[in-house]
Structure formats: C-alpha cells, structure tokens
Amino acid sequence: MQGLAEELRRLVAEARTAQDWGAPADYIPELAKVDPEQVGVAVCLADGQEIGAGDADVPFSIQSISKVFSLAAVLGRLGDDLWRRVGREPSGTAFDSIFLLEQEQGRPRNPFINAGALVTTDALLGGREPRQALSEIMYLVRAAAEDDDIHIDKAVAESEKATASRNTSLLYYLKSHDNLRCPPEMVLGTYAHQCAIEMTCHQLARSGRMLAMIPGAPAMISSHRARRINALMMTCGQYDGSGNFAFRVGLPGKSGVGGGILLVAPGRASIAVWSPGLDGYGNSKVGTWLAERIADYTGWSVFAP
Amino acid sequence: MQGLAEELRRLVAEARTAQDWGAPADYIPELAKVDPEQVGVAVCLADGQEIGAGDADVPFSIQSISKVFSLAAVLGRLGDDLWRRVGREPSGTAFDSIFLLEQEQGRPRNPFINAGALVTTDALLGGREPRQALSEIMYLVRAAAEDDDIHIDKAVAESEKATASRNTSLLYYLKSHDNLRCPPEMVLGTYAHQCAIEMTCHQLARSGRMLAMIPGAPAMISSHRARRINALMMTCGQYDGSGNFAFRVGLPGKSGVGGGILLVAPGRASIAVWSPGLDGYGNSKVGTWLAERIADYTGWSVFAP
Amino acid sequence: MQGLAEELRRLVAEARTAQDWGAPADYIPELAKVDPEQVGVAVCLADGQEIGAGDADVPFSIQSISKVFSLAAVLGRLGDDLWRRVGREPSGTAFDSIFLLEQEQGRPRNPFINAGALVTTDALLGGREPRQALSEIMYLVRAAAEDDDIHIDKAVAESEKATASRNTSLLYYLKSHDNLRCPPEMVLGTYAHQCAIEMTCHQLARSGRMLAMIPGAPAMISSHRARRINALMMTCGQYDGSGNFAFRVGLPGKSGVGGGILLVAPGRASIAVWSPGLDGYGNSKVGTWLAERIADYTGWSVFAP
Amino acid sequence: MQGLAEELRRLVAEARTAQDWGAPADYIPELAKVDPEQVGVAVCLADGQEIGAGDADVPFSIQSISKVFSLAAVLGRLGDDLWRRVGREPSGTAFDSIFLLEQEQGRPRNPFINAGALVTTDALLGGREPRQALSEIMYLVRAAAEDDDIHIDKAVAESEKATASRNTSLLYYLKSHDNLRCPPEMVLGTYAHQCAIEMTCHQLARSGRMLAMIPGAPAMISSHRARRINALMMTCGQYDGSGNFAFRVGLPGKSGVGGGILLVAPGRASIAVWSPGLDGYGNSKVGTWLAERIADYTGWSVFAP
Structure with missing residues (x-):
C-alpha cells in the first residue's frame, strides 16, 4: 500500500502530542513502571513488506493478547471439544467479572475474558507440566513470527x-463447578507466564500473519480456524468495549493491559499497535486511536467492500 | 458467482428435509399462524444479478430486521447524537431483558435489543406524528429495494x-430515566408498525444492497455509515446469539422473529434468508443453518481474505 | 410506661436541633413541597393511654405505609392464596428495582417492595371498581383508628x-408475566390513591394497634395474621435498609416516603413517628433516629426478654 | 411451661412419620454419610429447666450455626469495627453466592452468608494463629453451654x-478487594474447623441461653449485643429462606447444613432442633417443621404479645 509507511510516521508523530495518554495498568507492579508516553506500530502487508513507526522495536508485555495464541494452540489439540467448556458470546461485563460465571454455572462466556482464558489454559495443560504447555505456545508464537528471540519476562510473570x-x-x-482439570495454582502459573510473553510491535505483527492469512507466512493454523478466531476477536476481543471497537475500527482485534493491540485485516495485513496507557475498559488509549486512524486511512474495515 | 443459483436450490432442497424446523414466535398471535415448514433465499450480487430459491417470493413479517432501517433513518436525521441515548455494545442478555437497563440507568446497550430500538424509534419520531416517522422508514426501504409494493401488514401491527x-x-x-421524548403509546404504535413491514426475500435482499454497498444500488446512506451499521449487526444483530453467529457465519446479519435474516457481504452481495421456525435465541433455525451453508460455499466471510 | 411522655418531648426537642434533616422525596411534586424540619411522634400504650409529642397532629401522606393496610385487607379476602403471586423474602435491592422481577419471572419478592404492593393492590381489586377496593382499605384504616376523619389527599394522588x-x-x-389481573392504569390509580392516605401520628399509631394486638383496640384482624404481618415488616419493611433497622431498632416497622414510620411493639404499644426528610434508602432520617431512641428508652425490642 | 415436655415427645413422634426427610448435605462427604431419619429437640427454659425429646443426645456438626459464635466472639474483640467490613442486610441470594460481592466490591451483605462469615473469621484471627482463634470460639461455646466435652470433629473439618x-x-x-487480612488458606482452615464443632441438641440449646438472656446462664455477652445478634438471626439467619422462616416461625434462628437450627425466644427459652435432611435453601426440612410447631404451641413468636 503506497504511502502507508509515511502515514504511519505522521500518525505516530500526531499521537506523540496526545494530552492524555491514559494510565498503565497499576495492578501488576512491573507494568506500572512502564513509561506511558510511548507509541509504536508495525504492519505486515500481503506482499511481504513490513513497515513500522515509532517505538516499534521496544518489547512490551503482550498480556491478554496471549489468549489468542493459547486459543489457537488448544483448538489445534482439542478441536471443537473446547466449546463444551467455554462459550462464544460477548459477555457484556468487565474482563474479570464473576457475575455471569455464577449465572451460567461455571461456563465462561468466551475465551477472551479472564475466566474463559483460564479454562483455555487448563485445557491446553491437559494434565501435562506447565513448561510443556508454555513450550507449545512459545513454539506457535515463534514459528508464526519466524523469530526465536521471543521470550517470557519472568519478572512480569512473578509480579x-x-x-x-x-x-x-x-x-x-x-x-467448584467442575470446569477445571488441573490444580488452580498450576493453571495460574502457566497463565501468568503466557501473559508475560514479551514482543515488539514488529514481532507481534509477524505472528498475527497466521490470522490475516498472509500469503507466504508460515502455515500454523487452517484458514477455517483463523476465520473463526478472527470472529471471536471481533465480538469479544476488547472486553466490554468490543462493540465500540468494531464500530470505530472495523477490524478484529485483541488488546492486552500491556498496551498492545493486535489487529487483523484478513488477506491484507497484520497490524500491531502499542502504547502503555489504558482507557477505562483496560484497552490502550492511544493505541485505539491509532488503530482507528489506520483503519480510516487504509479502508481495510472488514465491513467495507 | 458461478453455480450459486444451483447451490441455493440444492441447499433449499436439503433444508426442506429438516427434522426440526423450530417453532414460530408464539407471543404474536398473527405470527404463530404461519406454516413453519417454509424456507426461502434471495441474493443480490455485485454484478447486478439477483437469484433466489425456495419460498423467495412469499412475503413475511420482517419484525426486528426493521431496526436496521429505523437506525439508518435516524442516523440520517440526527447523526451521532443518537449515541448519547443508546450504546454500541453487545448486551450479553436476552432481547427483551430489562436487567442491564436498570444497571445502566436507562441507557440501552445497543439499538438492536428492544429497549434500544424503542429509543431509536422515539428519536426518529422526534415530536412528529407516527405516520411521518413511518413514511420515512417506508420511503427508505422502498427506495433501497426499488419497489413501491412493500407495505405494512396492519393485522400483524395490531396483533x-x-x-x-x-x-x-x-x-x-x-x-422513568428520562430517555424517552414521545408518549410511550405513540412510540409503541410506531414500533409495532415498523416491525410489521412485510417483505419477500427478494425485496429484503434488494433493500440490503445499501449496506453491502453494491455498485448501482440506490445511494441511500453513506458508505461510512453503512460500515458502522454492519459492525453493529456483527456484534449485536442476533441478540445473545450474536457471537456464535459471527463465529459460524462470519457475516453481519440481523434477524427477526418473523424468521427472516438479512446478511451483508460487503462489496459482494446482499442476502435474505427466511424460515419461520425459531431457535432458543429467537433466531430462525433453518435460516441460520442456510446462512452458514451459504457463507461456507461462497467463502464470503468478512474474516477471510 | 412512666416517664415516656416526658421522654418523647425531650427526644423531639433534641431532634429539632438536627443538623441534617434529610431531603423530602422529590419525585412526587406534592411531597417535595413539605417543610422538612418537622418531627412528631405518637404512642398508643397497652393500658389505653395515648401520648404524643412534636408535630403529632400534622397530617402527612402515609405512602408506602399503606402497603401494610392493603396487605391486611387482601389477606382478609384471599387468605394465603396471595402468596402464590408474591413472595415473603427480603429483596436485597431497592424498593423500585426491576432486576429480581426479571430473574424470578414476574413474582415479586415481598408485598412491601413496589412490585409486590402493586400485585397486592391488583389482588384486592379482584375485578371490582377502584372505589370499592379503596373503600375497603379506608374502612379498615378508619375502623382500626376509630376515626372517620382519615381521608385521601387527591392532590397527592394526582401528583x-x-x-x-x-x-x-x-x-x-x-x-407480561401474567401476574396482573386488572388493567395497569386501574391498578396504578388505586395504588396512587391508597398511598395518598393522609394521617397524623396519632391516627397512624391508633390504626397500628391491630398489629400490636393492644387489648381493647377494635379487632380488625386475627392475632395469627397480625404476627405474620409483623414478621414481614421486620424483614422487609424498610426496603434494603430493613436489616439495619432490625439491628438498631428491633421492632417491626414500615416506612413511607412521606417520612412516616409505623412501629409495632407487640402487646405493648403501637408507635408512629414522622419527619419528612429521607435518608439514602428512602426512609425518614430523623424518624429512624427517633425510633431507635424510643426503642432504647423503652427496652421494647422484640429481641429483648 | 406446663406440658411442653410431652408436646415435644408428641411432635417428635409425628416427625418420625415424615414421608420426605429431605437429603443431607452432599457436598461435604462426611455429612453425606449421616442417616437422615433422625430428629431431636432440646429446650432450656427461663426457670432453669431443660427438656428434650428424640435424638437430643446425638452429636451433629453445627456447621453454619458456628457463625453465631464467631460473630459473638469477634464483636467481643473488635466491637462495631467489624461493620466496616461486613453489612447487616439480608442478601436476597444463596448462601454461597458471589454476585452481590462483585456488585458491592467485596463487602459481604451480612455475617451469616459464607462470604461474611469468612470475613468474620478473618477478623477473629487478626494475625493470630488459627488455634488461638479456635480456642476463643471453643471457650465461648463451652462456657456458654457449661460443658467442656464439646469438641471439633477433625474428620469433618478435613472433609x-x-x-x-x-x-x-x-x-x-x-x-482482591482488600477485605482479607490473613492468608486465605489460614482463614479457610480456621473456618472449616469452627464449622466442624460437634454438639448435641442439649449442648446447643444450653449455649444459646446467652442469646435468649436466660437468668442464671453464664454471662458471656451483654444483653445489648445479644439483642443485635438476635436481630441478625431474624433477618439473615436462614439464608434466602429467612423471610419465610420469620413469617412461619417468628423466632430468631440460625441453621446449619448439618441439619441443626438454634432458636431464640428472648427471656423465655433457648431451643435446638436437629434433623439432617435439608430443604432447597439448605435448611433442615423436618427441623423447620418442628420449629414452626413449637412456636405455634408455645406462642413464643417475638411478634406476639
């Protein structure tokens, strides 16, 4: 796409003038230390080009974006059996809410709220050691990104x-509703480690090519599965801000409290934006703004012709 | 698309062998009378072709699909002012639930649950007579479909x-939360009439071309607006079955308890399916099956390249 | 009880020095006009004595206290059949909440939240004209108080x-859940009128003697029924402030947004306190304080020997 | 009270003919083993008499009845500071519900639902060792009952x-809402042990004399505190069946899933009933029936003169 590289630089420059960057997640001490006034973006295009702007080479904690990778991994192992234990509907409630879990007797609404992601990780463990499940996620992410340097930040995991x-x-x-197979501490430890995967915008965008089904990217998952994961990202990827994100941006996306957002423009591009300050729903404030601007500029909304 | 006409006939024939058609909505007496063992489909393609199969010329009550048209009409009048009164998030609850309305103090989650559609109709009325608001919706629908024969079934409205x-x-x-401007009875009457619009699959598919942004279709709304309405249909169009519909079908859609579903494949096609029996969420049972099969056959999922 | 008359005067004098009287209900225009800095109390003792202090002869709108009288009247007509339509449990939610009504499919938790009181009034109507149901309530109240001057304030009812x-x-x-027999407007009109009954503290205390089972008072209801109504007042009489009221005051009570509270000390006294300003639960602020002081002074808590 | 001993024997004999005893709690394996067809009752009268009938000397697990004793103990240590961390209102939800805890941000509604009892136990621990807190509860119970044989059933605690x-x-x-001071496992262990206190009906009735303020009983708590605990038992003591229990029985009571119920008739008697089978709210089925019959026979309802 002609001119996109220049536009990304222009947008990042504009983003840097933001009055309000939002606040980094404060409930994880290690994340609270991050300087909020950073912003980066990277795009992998269908023709194999990869462009970036701003702090695109600064590693950050992907946090909940890892839920996409653990979901992809577990669907590879279990297939549709997972859906007996987790739903596929937006929750209409906050990411860490327990209300619906009570109402629906222990079956989380979807794999992207915390309860659902914990069941997903439990299913991925499937009686194995945490390091085996983590290896599987890391293998998927590294192979997808074609980059063996991607690693887990142990300090963040411990934090x-x-x-x-x-x-x-x-x-x-x-x-208590019999929807957990492994010991809670084991699932928690595994989950904390998968959330602590550290990536740069470039690495994240490359790993997202499997969802964008970019020709030439490593074939990690089937296109049938990629489409369905994209659908879940669209309806549930930004917690209770998902509807508004779909309305404004029009691309499947998954956010993390580290400030990253992975965006998928099927057949066209895989995009990663990052800025650590969050809005009230726990999504990157400047990152969401940037995502919307990029969608406007490129016309890549999946809801457009 | 080569072979689609034949495939539609094949799918309709397969649908007619359904063991379980679901049950027509029983809370509206006039709808409960409809023979459930009917199924039709019509598709308007980007090249101007229009194809159909099954009971594609049988008129049915569009019911909640009208929420798309009243939303389009009111956004044309008010623009983004509407969003002060209605949200854009999936509700996670049933279409007629009042729970979230209490929690969020009278601001409905989105314009496609009943509470949100009632606010939309109230905004469209804006102090005018019901027939003026209804004329505006009818004008929009007829012009979009290029068919002046579309009318309201008074018996259904009264029912x-x-x-x-x-x-x-x-x-x-x-x-009680000051989020209604017109008298309740007036809004109810207008709403009952808009829901009672009667269309065939062919008419509905033609009217949906404005959302699919099909070249050559009458330009009723801007493409910017069409994209955003499509996003709302994707996240909120099938009530608390929206996530699963996005997962299985991958196209923005809006269902009605009359058994119709309008589907939008941006830039490619506008699709209407209809079968009166409903599933547990109030969406057409055979219609949803048909929508999924068509999406599989055509590969039109917005989440695919 | 020796010295009580003097103590009531002392307490009223202390109450008049209140810094914060609370605010009168503002959602009913006629009530919002009432001067909040008023306070009265009247007590009917088991020996037939009747004592009062402060504004004990100023008439006020009894509002929700009328729910006690309509309940007594309908139990007289229907007996335990009422409980098929209304529960007997505290709701844990605000007096006008609709949340539990959704969860429990149209069966209100108890007869003292608004939904339950509306069902009670509907049952009292039982197909009759509003004036017949109202006559029955008025007869009960007047006979219990031995005072034919008690009347309905039409301006408040209209307001x-x-x-x-x-x-x-x-x-x-x-x-919509088929738990209403009469037309909604008819029930609403009847309910508005019963709430608009106007009484002084003296009149209210006298009418409460039937619940306190004071010897010599007119025998309006059986002692078995009185006991059960007292139990409901204890667990549900002050909306979601009932538990705290039981904890602090220890007497069955029923409050109204007009600022009145009827208190029952079985076998000992019937008490009415009134002050128009409300606390956050919709109960009289100074009235609750006064009730607690009286309970402390007299030792009449039902939880004491 | 003349004839009560004989009436108790008569009622127990009638109870033994019950068609449906309910089912013992099945979520605690040790309790599930108990033979459901047992029923006992003991009464301590104001004149010092103690009478019983049926299985009044069979020890059973008091379970949630222990919440009354831990509350009494912690109020003795902390006084009203406890109420900063726990409310005093009926919850309107099941005993183990988490819904309100989310809505009210970690402050349990009252000390008798599980969440509130856990906070109470945490407050009693106050940084001490579990055995110190347990000693304090055991001292209170044994001294109140004047019986050093009361002990904790370790097998039930482990179960x-x-x-x-x-x-x-x-x-x-x-x-997560910062309403816990001690490690969760420590609170859980302490709580499991207090619930596993084993008592007979006779022992339980004797320990309840402090709440009934029976003359001559050991003075363990002030009458002011006893009154307030009685009020909480009345509004919150039988979970979401509390309102109905007050309506039918009219005495403050606290139930446990072991099938026991402690009843308080202030100034008159302390009563313990027991039968292991439970109703749908987790309260003893035959025990509740027996409580109601005793209240009817004695006329001890606090709502009667």
Missing part, C-alpha cells in the same frame, strides 16, 4: 502471580 | 400491540 | 400518578 | 477443606 487474587478466585469458582 | 406488555414496560422504564 | 413511570413499567412487566 | 473450592473462591475475591 502477576503475586497480585493474582481475582484470577485465583475465578479458578476456584470454575473448580 | 403485536395487543401483546406488547414487555415493550410497554421497557418504554415506561426508559421514561 | 403521584403524573410521575409514575417506574410503577407503570413494573405493572406492564408483571402483566 | 470440608477438601471440598472448599467455592469458599476458596470467595476468600480470594475478598482478598
């Missing part, structure tokens, strides 16, 4: 485990 | 008004 | 009907 | 800990 009361509560709740 | 306690409750609830 | 959107919403919700 | 996922979930939820 997360230390403040994980809400997730622990969700785990025991799932267990 | 609906007679059993409208839940909607009346929602209206007074909105009023 | 209430004019701002009754929430109650109308509840009525149609009940109707 | 409970092994199936405590829901309570663990509640504990971490409380912790």
Whole structure:
C-alpha cells in the first residue's frame, strides 16, 4: 500500500502530542513502571513488506493478547471439544467479572475474558507440566513470527502471580463447578507466564500473519480456524468495549493491559499497535486511536467492500 | 458467482428435509399462524444479478430486521447524537431483558435489543406524528429495494400491540430515566408498525444492497455509515446469539422473529434468508443453518481474505 | 410506661436541633413541597393511654405505609392464596428495582417492595371498581383508628400518578408475566390513591394497634395474621435498609416516603413517628433516629426478654 | 411451661412419620454419610429447666450455626469495627453466592452468608494463629453451654477443606478487594474447623441461653449485643429462606447444613432442633417443621404479645 509507511510516521508523530495518554495498568507492579508516553506500530502487508513507526522495536508485555495464541494452540489439540467448556458470546461485563460465571454455572462466556482464558489454559495443560504447555505456545508464537528471540519476562510473570487474587478466585469458582482439570495454582502459573510473553510491535505483527492469512507466512493454523478466531476477536476481543471497537475500527482485534493491540485485516495485513496507557475498559488509549486512524486511512474495515 | 443459483436450490432442497424446523414466535398471535415448514433465499450480487430459491417470493413479517432501517433513518436525521441515548455494545442478555437497563440507568446497550430500538424509534419520531416517522422508514426501504409494493401488514401491527406488555414496560422504564421524548403509546404504535413491514426475500435482499454497498444500488446512506451499521449487526444483530453467529457465519446479519435474516457481504452481495421456525435465541433455525451453508460455499466471510 | 411522655418531648426537642434533616422525596411534586424540619411522634400504650409529642397532629401522606393496610385487607379476602403471586423474602435491592422481577419471572419478592404492593393492590381489586377496593382499605384504616376523619389527599394522588413511570413499567412487566389481573392504569390509580392516605401520628399509631394486638383496640384482624404481618415488616419493611433497622431498632416497622414510620411493639404499644426528610434508602432520617431512641428508652425490642 | 415436655415427645413422634426427610448435605462427604431419619429437640427454659425429646443426645456438626459464635466472639474483640467490613442486610441470594460481592466490591451483605462469615473469621484471627482463634470460639461455646466435652470433629473439618473450592473462591475475591487480612488458606482452615464443632441438641440449646438472656446462664455477652445478634438471626439467619422462616416461625434462628437450627425466644427459652435432611435453601426440612410447631404451641413468636 503506497504511502502507508509515511502515514504511519505522521500518525505516530500526531499521537506523540496526545494530552492524555491514559494510565498503565497499576495492578501488576512491573507494568506500572512502564513509561506511558510511548507509541509504536508495525504492519505486515500481503506482499511481504513490513513497515513500522515509532517505538516499534521496544518489547512490551503482550498480556491478554496471549489468549489468542493459547486459543489457537488448544483448538489445534482439542478441536471443537473446547466449546463444551467455554462459550462464544460477548459477555457484556468487565474482563474479570464473576457475575455471569455464577449465572451460567461455571461456563465462561468466551475465551477472551479472564475466566474463559483460564479454562483455555487448563485445557491446553491437559494434565501435562506447565513448561510443556508454555513450550507449545512459545513454539506457535515463534514459528508464526519466524523469530526465536521471543521470550517470557519472568519478572512480569512473578509480579502477576503475586497480585493474582481475582484470577485465583475465578479458578476456584470454575473448580467448584467442575470446569477445571488441573490444580488452580498450576493453571495460574502457566497463565501468568503466557501473559508475560514479551514482543515488539514488529514481532507481534509477524505472528498475527497466521490470522490475516498472509500469503507466504508460515502455515500454523487452517484458514477455517483463523476465520473463526478472527470472529471471536471481533465480538469479544476488547472486553466490554468490543462493540465500540468494531464500530470505530472495523477490524478484529485483541488488546492486552500491556498496551498492545493486535489487529487483523484478513488477506491484507497484520497490524500491531502499542502504547502503555489504558482507557477505562483496560484497552490502550492511544493505541485505539491509532488503530482507528489506520483503519480510516487504509479502508481495510472488514465491513467495507 | 458461478453455480450459486444451483447451490441455493440444492441447499433449499436439503433444508426442506429438516427434522426440526423450530417453532414460530408464539407471543404474536398473527405470527404463530404461519406454516413453519417454509424456507426461502434471495441474493443480490455485485454484478447486478439477483437469484433466489425456495419460498423467495412469499412475503413475511420482517419484525426486528426493521431496526436496521429505523437506525439508518435516524442516523440520517440526527447523526451521532443518537449515541448519547443508546450504546454500541453487545448486551450479553436476552432481547427483551430489562436487567442491564436498570444497571445502566436507562441507557440501552445497543439499538438492536428492544429497549434500544424503542429509543431509536422515539428519536426518529422526534415530536412528529407516527405516520411521518413511518413514511420515512417506508420511503427508505422502498427506495433501497426499488419497489413501491412493500407495505405494512396492519393485522400483524395490531396483533403485536395487543401483546406488547414487555415493550410497554421497557418504554415506561426508559421514561422513568428520562430517555424517552414521545408518549410511550405513540412510540409503541410506531414500533409495532415498523416491525410489521412485510417483505419477500427478494425485496429484503434488494433493500440490503445499501449496506453491502453494491455498485448501482440506490445511494441511500453513506458508505461510512453503512460500515458502522454492519459492525453493529456483527456484534449485536442476533441478540445473545450474536457471537456464535459471527463465529459460524462470519457475516453481519440481523434477524427477526418473523424468521427472516438479512446478511451483508460487503462489496459482494446482499442476502435474505427466511424460515419461520425459531431457535432458543429467537433466531430462525433453518435460516441460520442456510446462512452458514451459504457463507461456507461462497467463502464470503468478512474474516477471510 | 412512666416517664415516656416526658421522654418523647425531650427526644423531639433534641431532634429539632438536627443538623441534617434529610431531603423530602422529590419525585412526587406534592411531597417535595413539605417543610422538612418537622418531627412528631405518637404512642398508643397497652393500658389505653395515648401520648404524643412534636408535630403529632400534622397530617402527612402515609405512602408506602399503606402497603401494610392493603396487605391486611387482601389477606382478609384471599387468605394465603396471595402468596402464590408474591413472595415473603427480603429483596436485597431497592424498593423500585426491576432486576429480581426479571430473574424470578414476574413474582415479586415481598408485598412491601413496589412490585409486590402493586400485585397486592391488583389482588384486592379482584375485578371490582377502584372505589370499592379503596373503600375497603379506608374502612379498615378508619375502623382500626376509630376515626372517620382519615381521608385521601387527591392532590397527592394526582401528583403521584403524573410521575409514575417506574410503577407503570413494573405493572406492564408483571402483566407480561401474567401476574396482573386488572388493567395497569386501574391498578396504578388505586395504588396512587391508597398511598395518598393522609394521617397524623396519632391516627397512624391508633390504626397500628391491630398489629400490636393492644387489648381493647377494635379487632380488625386475627392475632395469627397480625404476627405474620409483623414478621414481614421486620424483614422487609424498610426496603434494603430493613436489616439495619432490625439491628438498631428491633421492632417491626414500615416506612413511607412521606417520612412516616409505623412501629409495632407487640402487646405493648403501637408507635408512629414522622419527619419528612429521607435518608439514602428512602426512609425518614430523623424518624429512624427517633425510633431507635424510643426503642432504647423503652427496652421494647422484640429481641429483648 | 406446663406440658411442653410431652408436646415435644408428641411432635417428635409425628416427625418420625415424615414421608420426605429431605437429603443431607452432599457436598461435604462426611455429612453425606449421616442417616437422615433422625430428629431431636432440646429446650432450656427461663426457670432453669431443660427438656428434650428424640435424638437430643446425638452429636451433629453445627456447621453454619458456628457463625453465631464467631460473630459473638469477634464483636467481643473488635466491637462495631467489624461493620466496616461486613453489612447487616439480608442478601436476597444463596448462601454461597458471589454476585452481590462483585456488585458491592467485596463487602459481604451480612455475617451469616459464607462470604461474611469468612470475613468474620478473618477478623477473629487478626494475625493470630488459627488455634488461638479456635480456642476463643471453643471457650465461648463451652462456657456458654457449661460443658467442656464439646469438641471439633477433625474428620469433618478435613472433609470440608477438601471440598472448599467455592469458599476458596470467595476468600480470594475478598482478598482482591482488600477485605482479607490473613492468608486465605489460614482463614479457610480456621473456618472449616469452627464449622466442624460437634454438639448435641442439649449442648446447643444450653449455649444459646446467652442469646435468649436466660437468668442464671453464664454471662458471656451483654444483653445489648445479644439483642443485635438476635436481630441478625431474624433477618439473615436462614439464608434466602429467612423471610419465610420469620413469617412461619417468628423466632430468631440460625441453621446449619448439618441439619441443626438454634432458636431464640428472648427471656423465655433457648431451643435446638436437629434433623439432617435439608430443604432447597439448605435448611433442615423436618427441623423447620418442628420449629414452626413449637412456636405455634408455645406462642413464643417475638411478634406476639
């Protein structure tokens, strides 16, 4: 796409003038330390080009974006059996809410709210050791990105485990409804580590090519599966801000409290934006703005011809 | 698209062998009378072709599909002012639920649940007479479909008004939160009439061309607006079955309890399917099956390249 | 009880020095006009004595206290059949909440939240004209108080009907679950009139003797029924402030947004306190304080020997 | 009270003919083993008499009845500071519900639902060792009952800990809202042990004399505090069946899933009934029937003169 590289630089420059960057997640001490006034973007195009702007080479914690990768991994292992334990509907409630879990007796609404992601990780473990499940996710991510340098930030993982009361509560709740197979601490540890995967915008955009079904990218998952994961990202990827994100941006996306957002323009591009400050729903504030501008400029909305 | 006409005939023939057609909506007496073992489909293609199969010329009550047209009409009048009164998020609850309305103090989650559609109709009325608002919707629908024969079935409208306690409750609830401008009975009457618009699959598919942005179709709304309405249909169009519909079908759609579903394949086609029996979410049972089969055959999912 | 008359005067004098009287209900225009800095109390003792202090002869709108009288009247007509349509449990939610009504499919939790009181009034109507049901309530109240001067303030009734959107919403919700027999407007009108009964503290205390089972008072209801109504007042009489009221005061009570509270000390006294300003739960602020002081002074808590 | 001893024998004999005894709690393996067809009752009268009937000397697990004793103990230590962390309102939801805890951000509605009891136990621990807190409860119970033979059934405590996922979930939820001071496992262990206190009807009735304020009973708590605990038992003591229990029985009571119910007739008697089978709310089925019959026979309802 002609001129996109220049436009990305222009948008990043404009983003840097933001009055309000939002605040980094404060419930994970390691994340709270990150300088909020950073912004980066990287795009992998269908013709194999890869362009970026701003802090596109700064590694950040992908956090909930990892839910996409653990979902892809577990669907590869279990196929549709997963859906007996997790739904596919937007929840209409906050990412860490327990209300619907009570109403629906322990079956989380979708794999992108915390309860659903914990069940997904439990299913991926499937009685194996945490390091085996983590290896599987890391293999998927590295192979998809064609980059073996991607790693887990242990300090963030430990920081997360230390403040994980809400997730622990969700785990025991799932267990009380017999929707957990492995010990809660094991699932929590595995989950904390997958959330602590560190990537740059370039790495994240490359790993997203499997969802965008970019020709020439490593074939990690079937296109049938990629389409369905994209659908879940569209309806559930930004927690209770998903509808508005679809309305404004028009691309499947998955956000993380580290400030990253992975965006998928099927057949056209895989996009990663990052800025650590969050809005009230836990999604990157400047990142969402940037995503909307890119969608406007490129016309890549899946809802356009 | 080569072979689609034949495939539609094949799919309709297969659909006719369904063991379980679902049950027509029983809370509106006039709809309960409809023979459930009917199924039709019509497709308007980007090249101007129009094909159909099965009961594609049988008129049916579009019911909630009218919410798309009233939304398009009111956005044309008010623009983004509407969003002060209605949200854009999936509700995670049933179409006639009042729970979230209490929690969010009278601001409906989106314009496609009943509470949100009632606010939309109230905004369209804007102090005018019901027939003026209805004329505006009818003008939009007829012009979009290029068919002046489309009309309102008065018997259905009356039947609906007679059993409208839940909607009346929602209206007074909105009023108690000062989110209603016109008298409840006036909004209810207008709403009952818009829901009672009767169309065939062919007519509905033609009117949907404005959302699919098919070249040559009458330009009723801007492409910017069409994209955003499509996004809302994707995240909220099938009530609390929206996530699953996006997962299985991958196209923006809006269902009605009359058994119709309008599907949008941006730039490619506008599709209408119809079969009166409903599933547990109030969406057409055989219609949803047919939508999924068509999406599979054509590969038109917006989540595919 | 020796010294009580003097103590009441002392307490009223202390109450008059209140810094914060609370605010009168503002959703009913006629009530919003009332001067909040008023306070009265009247007590009917088991020995036939009747004592009072402060504004004990100023008439006020009894509002929700009327729910006690309509309940007594309908139990007289229907007996336990009422409980098929209304529960006997505290709701844990606000007096005008619709949430539980959705969860429990149209069966209100108890007769003292608005939804339950509307069902009670509907049952009292039982196909009759509003004036017949109202006559029955008025007969009960007047006979219990031995005072034919008690009347309905029509201006308040009209004022209430004019701002009754929430109650109308509840009525149609009940109707949608088939838990309403009479037309909603008829129930609403009857309910607005019963709430607009005007009484002084003296009159209210006298009418409460039937619940306190004071010897010599007119025998309006059986002691078995009185006990059960007292139990409901204890667990549900102050909306979602009932538990705290039981904890602090220890007497069955029923409050109204007019600022009155009827208190029952079985076998000992019937008490009415009144002060128009409300706390956050919709209960009289100074009235609750006064009730607690009286309970402390007299030791009449039902939870004491 | 003349004839009560004989009436108790008569009622127990009638109870033994019950068609439906209900089912013992099945989520705690040790309790599920108990023979459901047992029923006992003991009464301590104001004149010092103690009478019983049926299986009044069979020890049973008091379970949630222990919440009354831990509350009494912690109020003795902390006084009203506890109420900053726990409310005093009926919850309107099941005993192990987490819904309101989310809505009210980690402050349980009252000390008798599980979440509130866990906070109470945490407050009693107050940084001490579990055995110190347990000693304090045991001292209170034994001194109140004047019986040093009361002990904790370790097998039940272990059985409970092994199936405590829901309570663990509640504990971490409380912790996530900063309403827990001690480690969750420590609170859980202490709580499991207090619930596993084993008593006979005679022992339980004797320990309840402090709440009934029976002359001559050991003075363990002030009458002011006893009154307030009685009020909480009345409004919250039988979970979401509390309103109905007050309506039918008219006495403050606290039930446990072991099938026991402690009843308080202030100034008159302390009563313990027991039968292991439960109704749908988790309260003893035959025990509730027996409680109602005793209240009818004695006329001790606090709502009667």
